[in-house]
Structure formats: structure tokens, C-alpha cells
Amino acid sequence: MKTKHLINLFFLFAVIPAFAQETGAQINFETTTIDYGTIANGSDGERVFNFTNSGNKDLIIQNVQSSCGCTIPKKPEGPIAPGESSEIIVKYDTKRTGPFRKTITVTTNLEQNSIVALKIKGTVLPKE
Numbered sequence: 324m325k326t327k328h329l330i331n332l333f334f335l336f337a338v339i340p341a342f343a344q345e346t347g348a349q350i351n352f353e354t355t356t357i358d359y360g361t362i363a364n365g366s367d368g369e370r371v372f373n374f375t376n377s378g379n380k381d382l383i384i385q386n387v388q389s390s391c392g393c394t395i396p397k398k399p400e401g402p403i404a405p406g407e408s409s410e411i412i413v414k415y416d417t418k419r420t421g422p423f424r425k426t427i428t429v430t431t432n433l434e435q436n437s438i439v440a441l442k443i444k445g446t447v448l449p450k451e
Contacts, residue, residue, distance in 0.1 A: 347434050348405075349378035352441070359415070359445025368415035372427075372441050375408045386430040387411055394425045394443065413443060422446045 352374045359370070376382035381402035389396050393416040399409040413427055427441040 346378045346380075348376055348380045348382035348403075348432055350382055350429075350431055350433065350439060351375050351377045352439070355440070356442045356444070357413070359443065361446045361448060362417060364418060364420060364448055364450045366417050368417040370413050370415075370443065372411040372413065373408060374410070376403045376405055379405050381405070381432075383432040384409075384411070384429060385432060386428075388428050388430075389413075390426045390428075393419055393423075394427065396427045398429075411441065413441070415443060415445075417447050420447050420449045 352372055354372070357370045357372065359368075362368075381404055383402050384398045387396040387398040395414045397412040397414075399411070403409045411427070411429065415423065415425065422444075423446070424442065424444045427443070429439040429441060431437050431439065
């Protein structure tokens with residue numbers, strides 16, 4: 324009987340912690356694509372990508388870059404603590420007429436999949 328208890332204790336203290344892994348920072352976006360739809364020329368081109376750090380370490384957004392100069396992204400300053408939420412603000416130049424599809428590349432401190440691609444799309448109507 325004592326041997327069985329010793330084996331159970333060994334398993335509890337030696338084997339189980341080996342399977343417990345720290346997840347590190349984890350980023351979860353509400354959405355990775357924002358569809359502007361059809362919008363008026365010169366209208367408000369600002370949109371927000373909301374996200375949460377669902378990991379157990381600070382999340383750091385190292386860089387945010389757009390695929391062209393017509394889209395200006397703004398990253399949060401400083402680390403995002405576990406369980407906290409933040410946002411990446413994207414402003415598209417709505418004076419450019421016609422359909423658009425742009426990619427915003429987010430570089431993070433995640434151990435795996437450290438680069439996330441966000442997308443915006445829509446159509447800007449001609450000037451009236």
C-alpha cells in the first residue's frame with residue numbers, strides 16, 4: 324500500500340509538471356479582416372482591430388507595417404499584460420477612388436507564429 328502511495332506521489336510531483344507548459348504571450352483578434360464596404364470619397368477611413376493577450380506573459384507588438392503608403396497603422400505602445408486587451412488603429416486614405424485590398428503585417432514577441440496578417444478591403448466612391 325505504501326508503495327502505491329509513493330508511486331502516486333512521484334507521478335504527482337515529477338511527471339505532471341513535465342506536461343505543464345507555459346504558453347507565453349498569445350494574441351487573439353476579434354477579426355483579422357475589416358470590410359469597409361462601399362464608402363464615400365473623403366469619408367472617415369479609420370478602423371480598429373481589437374485583440375486580447377490570452378497568454379500568460381506580456382505581449383509586445385514590435386512592429387506594424389502596411390502594404391502601401393495609403394494605409395497608416397498605429398500600434399499600441401508598451402507591453403500588453405496577460406488578460407488585457409488593446410487595439411491596432413488603421414487609417415485608409417479614402418480620397419483614392421475604387422476598390423482596395425490592403426494587408427497590415429503585425430510583428431509580435433510570440434514564440435510561434437510571431438507575424439499576423441490583418442486585411443482591410445472596400446470600395447471608395449468617386450468624388451461627387
